[in-house]
Amino acid sequence: MRAYFKFEFIQFMFNKKNIAVYVILLFFACFYALKIAPAYDPIEKVDREEIEARFLTREDFLNNVVLDENTYPLTRFAAAIYPEWNEYDKQRLDALAAGDMKKYAEATFNWYVYSDNMIFRNGKDILYYNSRYYTAGNLYATEDGHYAYMYSASRFDGYAKGDSNLSINVFEERTALQTLQRLLHSYLPLILLISCILFAADIVLKDKKNPSLIKGFPISVWRSLLVKGGVALTGSILTVIPLAVGFVIIAIRNGIGDLNLPVPVFSYKTKAFTTISMGEYLFQNALLILFWFFMLISLLLLVSIIVKNEFANLVAGCVVVFAEYYYYVRGLGYVKDIHWYPSSYVQVGQIIAGYREYLNNSVALTLKNGLLVMAVCTVICLLLTFIISNHRRYKLL
Amino acid sequence: MWKLLKNDLIIERSNKKNIIAILVVALFVFGLFSYEKLENSQKLIDEKGSESQSLSAALTKFQPPDAMDDGTGNELYYNLLQQKQYVVNQSMALKIDRPQLYLDTGLKLVEVRASAFELEDYEKVATNLPTKTENHLDAILYQFMDKAGIVVSQDSLSFFPFLLSVFMMLGSFWFIFISIFSSGILIEEFRHISLIKGYPVSFDKYVLAKSTSAMLIVLIFIAEIFACSLPFIYFYGVGDANYPVAIFDGSYKVITILEYIGIALIYMIFIAIFTILLSVILNVLLKNMYLTLFVQLLLFIAPSLFPALVSLVPFNPFNYMNFTNLLNGQSLDLAKPVGLELVHGLIYIGISIILMLAAVKLFFTTGKLKKV
Numbered sequence: 001m002r003a004y005f006k007f008e009f010i011q012f013m014f015n016k017k018n019i020a021v022y023v024i025l026l027f028f029a030c031f032y033a034l035k036i037a038p039a040y041d042p043i044e045k046v047d048r049e050e051i052e053a054r055f056l057t058r059e060d061f062l063n064n065v066v067l068d069e070n071t072y073p074l075t076r077f078a079a080a081i082y083p084e085w086n087e088y089d090k091q092r093l094d095a096l097a098a099g100d101m102k103k104y105a106e107a108t109f110n111w112y113v114y115s116d117n118m119i120f121r122n123g124k125d126i127l128y129y130n131s132r133y134y135t136a137g138n139l140y141a142t143e144d145g146h147y148a149y150m151y152s153a154s155r156f157d158g159y160a161k162g163d164s165n166l167s168i169n170v171f172e173e174r175t176a177l178q179t180l181q182r183l184l185h186s187y188l189p190l191i192l193l194i195s196c197i198l199f200a201a202d203i204v205l206k207d208k209k210n211p212s213l214i215k216g217f218p219i220s221v222w223r224s225l226l227v228k229g230g231v232a233l234t235g236s237i238l239t240v241i242p243l244a245v246g247f248v249i250i251a252i253r254n255g256i257g258d259l260n261l262p263v264p265v266f267s268y269k270t271k272a273f274t275t276i277s278m279g280e281y282l283f284q285n286a287l288l289i290l291f292w293f294f295m296l297i298s299l300l301l302l303v304s305i306i307v308k309n310e311f312a313n314l315v316a317g318c319v320v321v322f323a324e325y326y327y328y329v330r331g332l333g334y335v336k337d338i339h340w341y342p343s344s345y346v347q348v349g350q351i352i353a354g355y356r357e358y359l360n361n362s363v364a365l366t367l368k369n370g371l372l373v374m375a376v377c378t379v380i381c382l383l384l385t386f387i388i389s390n391h392r393r394y395k396l397l
Numbered sequence: 398m399w400k401l402l403k404n405d406l407i408i409e410r411s412n413k414k415n416i417i418a419i420l421v422v423a424l425f426v427f428g429l430f431s432y433e434k435l436e437n438s439q440k441l442i443d444e445k446g447s448e449s450q451s452l453s454a455a456l457t458k459f460q461p462p463d464a465m466d467d468g469t470g471n472e473l474y475y476n477l478l479q480q481k482q483y484v485v486n487q488s489m490a491l492k493i494d495r496p497q498l499y500l501d502t503g504l505k506l507v508e509v510r511a512s513a514f515e516l517e518d519y520e521k522v523a524t525n526l527p528t529k530t531e532n533h534l535d536a537i538l539y540q541f542m543d544k545a546g547i548v549v550s551q552d553s554l555s556f557f558p559f560l561l562s563v564f565m566m567l568g569s570f571w572f573i574f575i576s577i578f579s580s581g582i583l584i585e586e587f588r589h590i591s592l593i594k595g596y597p598v599s600f601d602k603y604v605l606a607k608s609t610s611a612m613l614i615v616l617i618f619i620a621e622i623f624a625c626s627l628p629f630i631y632f633y634g635v636g637d638a639n640y641p642v643a644i645f646d647g648s649y650k651v652i653t654i655l656e657y658i659g660i661a662l663i664y665m666i667f668i669a670i671f672t673i674l675l676s677v678i679l680n681v682l683l684k685n686m687y688l689t690l691f692v693q694l695l696l697f698i699a700p701s702l703f704p705a706l707v708s709l710v711p712f713n714p715f716n717y718m719n720f721t722n723l724l725n726g727q728s729l730d731l732a733k734p735v736g737l738e739l740v741h742g743l744i745y746i747g748i749s750i751i752l753m754l755a756a757v758k759l760f761f762t763t764g765k766l767k768k769v
Contacts, residue, residue: 138447
């Protein structure tokens with residue numbers, strides 16, 4: 001079996017298509033690191049001028065406001081909530097001026113908690129989150145702002161309590177590890193899964209070209225399929241290498257970050273954030289992506305031996321990966337058991353960060369359920385493959 | 398030639414790939430339908446709600462002195478206030494079902510909005526507001542509806558409105574779908590070269606017959622889209638085929654749903670021919686289905702990765718492959734705005750098709766196949 005693995009692996013590595021996938025990934029990694037990452041403009045950034053403008057305006061208001069029985073209720077409201085708010089802004093400004101990152105993190109944590117409390121609970125339609133959440137056409141701007149403020153609060157709390165090296169780059173999530181975290185939260189999982197589909201699509205059917213040669217191997221169909229799956233899995237994991245180039249470029253420019261940096265994780269059950277360490281977050285992501293690879297490869301092996309058509313492989317893989325776009329509507333998880341569909345777990349980073357739970361109003365879109373669903377699907381696919389490939393009359397080629 | 402085509406079609410009939418592709422198209426139509434159904438039926442009201450929220454957020458960017466009433470106030474601030482008032486009016490008009498009021502306030506809204514673009518510091522609030530192009534499209538739509546006396550409709554499930562959303566969606570995916578479908582068009586042939594050599598025709602004729610049969614299957618897909626949408630007539634009725642849609646085709650214009658579908662069909666057929674021929678050429682050059690696919694997709698996304706390319710090379714046919722964005726006037730919102738015109742797109746794609754045909758004719762004549 002080992003010899004067969006080697007044989008398949010060498011074929012895999014010299015396959016034009018696979019080389020092309022690695023080259024394209026390398027291109028995208030460099031493109032991202034050189035062009036897109038430097039242009040990243042976070043909404044929750046460390047902006048001295050913004051804080052100062054807000055602070056001075058409110059300070060001015062507080063110094064001049066006259067409260068008596070004729071005062072308008074909203075003015076009264078403002079005069080009641082601004083003093084504490086301004087206190088936090090002042091602490092932030094002082095910390096920035098002194099260059100004390102720890103103090104800044106602490107003041108910012110308090111600021112976010114207080115702001116979110118005021119805006120979401122007390123100030124609906126009077127107070128607003130950062131105006132960049134209210135982009136034209138966004139129906140859920142308030143919810144987005146609420147999530148982002150809670151997330152930031154939890155993040156800065158972690159910075160204040162942890163003992164990592166703090167800097168502006170860390171606060172704005174620009175370091176290499178944090179960039180990776182942000183990417184896992186957006187489209188990196190999709191890219192990895194599609195690469196996996198492309199690797200596995202022809203791994204069985206390429207043998208059609210030389211059937212007489214392959215038939216001579218002293219290995220059963222089932223075992224050869226397992227080896228092929230293993231090769232595709234190895235190849236999929238190796239995608240890390242071209243992507244790492246981009247990681248190194250960002251690390252050189254913005255610093256690598258720290259595996260102990262906090263990553264906020266939302267839980268729908270408690271409606272609150274807790275933090276886990278960056279290392280743990282990345283490990284959980286890797287685990288779920290690995291299970292995705294298992295699932296996709298076993299699915300494509302099954303489709304390969306049933307339909308025996310590469311186009312069908314591509315379609316089957318893409319349907320699983322993109323099916324979520326068809327049924328995804330915000331808040332759907334509350335009425336429908338979407339946590340049983342494997343395609344609900346495509347956004348791996350968002351699943352682990354709990355963002356999917358927040359979007360879908362569902363308590364069940366967790367890492368544990370994700371692993372369970374993937375494992376069950378993998379076992380079903382492999383079992384069917386086993387039964388079919390061991391059938392007396394079945395011929396692979 | 399005719400016999401060859403017939404021969405090809407008989408081979409294609411048993412090709413699993415075509416059956417799967419037909420299933421995919423059906424899946425796409427029914428899936429889109431279930432999606433449209435899940436989406437809120439009060440979409441317009443929600444949109445107006447979010448618009449007014451965005452405006453309020455934009456207003457928070459101003460300082461109190463901007464709102465002073467003694468003439469020193471900021472013009473943009475007043476403009477945004479006015480906009481907000483009209484948006485709220487519109488949302489109200491929808492809720493109490495007064496379509497004419499909706500149109501009237503809409504007309505005022507787009508006018509105020511149009512003047513806002515010229516004001517100082519507009520970039521400060523640009524992300525909170527629709528773009529200039531979107532506003533212009535809204536404007537001519539409202540004007541047209543007001544003149545023709547058409548009532549605003551929120552119906553998206555009956556036959557024609559649904560077809561409109563199908564074709565708008567297809568605009569973005571059609572090239573990708575056809576390139577996946579056709580990427581292996583000649584690969585199978587390269588595996589049985591001895592068979593091909595036995596045909597009593599030259600290679601270019603053979604390629605043409607192959608492309609024609611692929612094109613016929615694409616026409617079957619298009620027919621299938623209509624056929625799959627037919628059952629919805631039974632549940633939701635036919636809908637208004639003459640409901641207006643605002644587009645940009647070089648100038649701003651209002652057309653009916655039927656015309657939109659017509660434009661989409663012409664574009665889809667041109668794109669399909671273009672893609673199939675490109676697949677043929679890339680197949681011969683690269684001899685690998687996936688490499689063909691990758692090259693095509695990279696060419697397709699190049700204009701979005703490097704937006705500067707669009708104004709630099711306006712005759713690049715790949716600028717025109719996403720016809721939904723083309724008709725939305727998206728190229729006008731680029732850093733360097735270019736007005737990509739609908740007819741020019743057809744001409745450029747047409748010229749590319751002719752060039753590719755000439756290339757097939759010149760380079761793929763008999764004898765060259767030996768190199769493959």
